[in-house]
Amino acid sequence: MSSARVLLDRLVERCTFPDPGTPVVCALSGGPDSSALVALAAHVGLDVTAVHVHHGLRDSADADAATARRIAGALDVEFRSEHVDLDDGSNLEDRARRARQRVLGPDALTGHTADDQAETLLLALIRGSGARGLAAMRPGPTHPLLALRRADTVAVCDALALEPAIDPTNSDPRFRRNRVRHDVLPLLDRLAERDLAPILSRTASLLRDDDDLLDELAAALDPADARALAAAPLPLARRSLRAWLSLDGYPPTVAEIDRVLDVARGDAEACEISGRRRISRSGQRLSLFQNPV
Incomplete structure (x- = not known):
């Protein structure tokens, strides 16, 4: 058995994919997380259609779409690329997210990891959210990689020689999530003298349990x-x-x-x-x- 197969077999045990054979749409930006998502979804036998949302926001947008197409081809899954126009408004991050959601639909699988979950909780805390916002993303079929780390998705891409795109906007300090990722979380890790991402993910899980109970009582x-x-x-x-x-x-x-x-x-x-x-x-x-x- 190849080392790549051993790695994928080990990682899918921590994922929450639907049953094999289920038709799914996977968001594929061409980056490491979404590329690993498509690879793992195909590995467990899902009927995958990889969808790339072309925002046209960056000079490399066409190259990103080509990278996504190449990765889908390497993984032998269906692929389509959709061009979108953004709504008017000042918050570019939110407008791009809404455009993706319109194309992908509510049931699309995304490559969010435990690191994303920790960032989402901290962003909700900054906004002053209650338990529902702090509960962050709910594990399940649409977020199957929430128990994995970014290092895991990079390892998948390396093992399969996928050569994903590296999005330079992921380091752009104009985006609040990037400042949380590159400044706030590392500072908190140093203060706590440990890796906080899994701890924050656990906190989000506990808050989801509380949120579910409150919803049941309120109903x-x-x-x-x-x-x-x-x-x-x-x-x-x-x-x-x-x-x-x-x-x-x-x-x-x-x-x-x-x-x-x-x-x-x-x-x-x-x-x-x-x-x-x-x-x-x-x-x-x-x-x-x-x-x-």
């Missing part, structure tokens, strides 16, 4: 029942309202949820929230209305 509340909301523990009341008010695509802020709770408690008659919506109370029931344009 038992009727978000339109003002009396029940007012009597419920604040974390459950907030979660119940967030789920209800997010149904039409406008997730409320914490401040908006708290204004709705003021209405539920009788401290206010009504309130306005995002999406041109209004919450009012009649008796013990809350009602949600769409304001006219």
